[in-house]
Amino acid sequence: MPIKQTVPFVVDAEGSGVAQRLVVAGDHEHVFTADTYPSFGGDDAAPSPLSYLLGALTSCNQVTGSLVASSLGIALGKWSFHIQGDLDPSVIAGGAEGNANFDRVAVKVTVETDAADDVFETFHAETERRCPVTQMFKRSGLAYTSEWSKAPLPA
Known part of the structure; x- marks a missing residue:
């Protein structure tokens, strides 16, 4: 082994x-x-840990997706992400019983690519399967949704 x-x-x-x-x-x-x-309790002088967490989700998908695209032989251009995490602050700020995790995370991704539709679906699924940060979110039990769309590569 x-x-x-x-x-x-x-x-x-x-x-x-x-x-x-x-x-x-x-x-x-x-x-x-x-x-x-x-x-x-902060001064809003830098991003919050939760903002970094959502940012890690975008960048990890882009890194992983670049590796996946290489193995699929497809070209990628610009990536665009919009991510929203919904958090009930009553646990962290108020000490309420419950789950301090996000209740829901919604991901929207647009990628410029030359991939055919079926290859793009494989690219999307394989990127989420191989992305460590996506897997941490999905396995945490929160409601996780993602919507991936492709855009044409610029001429």
Whole structure:
């Protein structure tokens, strides 16, 4: 049986109040900050962790989709995403019993491509199957919907 290989993703963070400075380890250090809305105790000086989570969903789909497209032999152009996550703040902010997760996440994706309709459906399904962030959302139990459409590649 072959040995399963893994790739470590490492983030170190420090902060005070609800704001943080985060550093991604690796060959090229990447630094980003997180804060939150005033209603959650922040100054709205940086994106909230939940905004980063939804952003991770868009970018992970684009990375994974690029890999899938390569294996299918299709060309891709511009990607456009619109994602909405609906959160009941009563658990995180008020301490209510219940699930602190999003209740629902709706994803709309448009991709410029030369793929035929049947190949685009395979591309969409395979991208969502192979995308780690999509799978985290889907397996979390929230109501997850996605709507993928294709646009022609520019001439």
